[in-house]
Amino acid sequence: MNSRERMDTAMRLGVPDRVPVMCQLALGHYFLHAGLDAIEIWHGTHAFAEALVRLQQRYGFDGILINLPGRDPEWRKAVAKIETRGEERVITWKNGWYTEVPSDDNPHVYQADGTRYFPLFDEIDPDELFYVEPHDLSSITHPYSWGFSGERAEPGAAFFPPWHYDTIREVVRRVGGEVSVHGEIFSPFAQFMELLDYTSGLMALVDDPEKVKACLDRLADGAIELGRGQARAGAHAVLISSAFAGAGLISRDHYAQFVLPYERKVIDGIHAEHDIPIYTHTCGAIGDRLDLMEATHTQGIDTLDPPPLGTVDLAEAVAQTKGRMFIKGNLDPVNTVLFGSVDDVRAAARGRLEIAAPGGGYILSTACSVSPAAPPANIMVLREAAETWGRYDSTPR
């Protein structure tokens, strides 16, 4: 059984030869550890694909999450200059905007006056929305345009440029026969939060819930189109990034109103054309809403942050979801993987495997992303732990 088959079996709730291992790596982790230039990784399709494959192979992961879109191959034409300011490099674009590129974290885009652009809620016409890609080179724009082209991206089938899927195509071409390759889409709720800035987005839920719902409905259409496009490009699974849907921010009632129906629409919409696993990444405190997450029709739950970062007791989560959704995660990415020793990580991984592996449907992973500065040795030990304590067959180790 190769990695791709192992992952696919686990995601479809079967029992593979052993528990698969696959973590989402923070983009800063690629910057620090892939041996490639951060500007190239963030802005270039090929460099990011290379970084993804390098670290998948180094850590022995069974899957790769492609958590940046493909890039416009002509992106350098929009650059006015690249310079170093203190510890960061700064790209100044020809329109006067600039991007600060830290060595270990996501770049941030600023307007010429030093502020970040967010439209006001009052300025939003739901009919103009289709999809919000916060990792686009120009960050948030409204009405939406890709990069610094200034050309409005019209809602509909042609919204996503052909190069948007290039990273998936390249990774699938290179390792897709052996390794499970996953695309990522932002949930409608996450898109809405990114569009407005988080504070304004959250207040909008109270101020004008019906308008918010109209926005979410449109953003779901874009997410469906993107998920289908990723599947057509060869992705074997799709992750829905839904970082703002935990109890640290919103109530169960708000989840039921603003998250559940739209994530269900997205999942059903992709499944109408593609039979691929779709799972959901929601950070922090989700222990009180696993039932609502299941009602979105998601096939798996990523993260499952344990205390103190979240509220998930793995044994309870397994009891609640076994046989209906796969589970990926529950290793504390900060207190164990970032700050702990190799022995700490090994012991924590063993504990996760003992609880969640029996019966299949478990993927060993950190809860949230692996931190940029997490020691590589702490990540490599996960594969070893799965080989040691996560086997289902009698194959010699």
Added chain:
Amino acid sequence: MTDLAELAQHLIDGHDADVARLTRDALDEGRAPAAILEQGLIAGMQVVGERFRDNIIFVPEVLVAARAMKAGLAHLEPVLAACGIEPIGTYVIGTVKGDIHDIGKNLVGMMLKGAGFRVIDLGVNTPLAKFQAAIEEHRPDIVGMSALLTTTMGQMKVNIESFRAAGLFDRLRVMVGGAAVSEDYAESIGAHAYGADAPSSVAKARSLLAELKAARA
């Protein structure tokens, strides 16, 4: 006569226009500014804090309540200042350099205002020099630093070491908080307190303030 309990209730419900109107009406009627503050705005925010702590309300409801409080304070603060009514303490707050996340920091800041602190909000991506300048200018009792990311939480340690080296800890206290921060981490970098969430941050700020005032007495 304006009902200050009604004012508090509008604040709890996030009705900013009503809070502004009732605050203005109360002032026009000659009500004592301190009474409007304490029985109206602070009383309302106290309830908001308790409901948030008990998971009865969540961040969106707290944000709109805080916006309502701000609408009331816009009318009240100039009068309070003119009357010589002092805040209970001064709190400088900011998200550390490299980090642009601000929901947690904003919630803490708003609840501190609701508890009677003067809050100087330095915003996000705040370099050490900006904290130092704010300490020099505003002479705060407490400095609060927030970081969501594991990449930026280390900046808290850098800042705290700088404050210590400058001999500031005889007159101010430092609190830290944020998603990746823990009590153990706060202790390891020499912070005086860790705020797990907005309500507990306010409680700890009050405690630190009492400690400082006792030391000064």
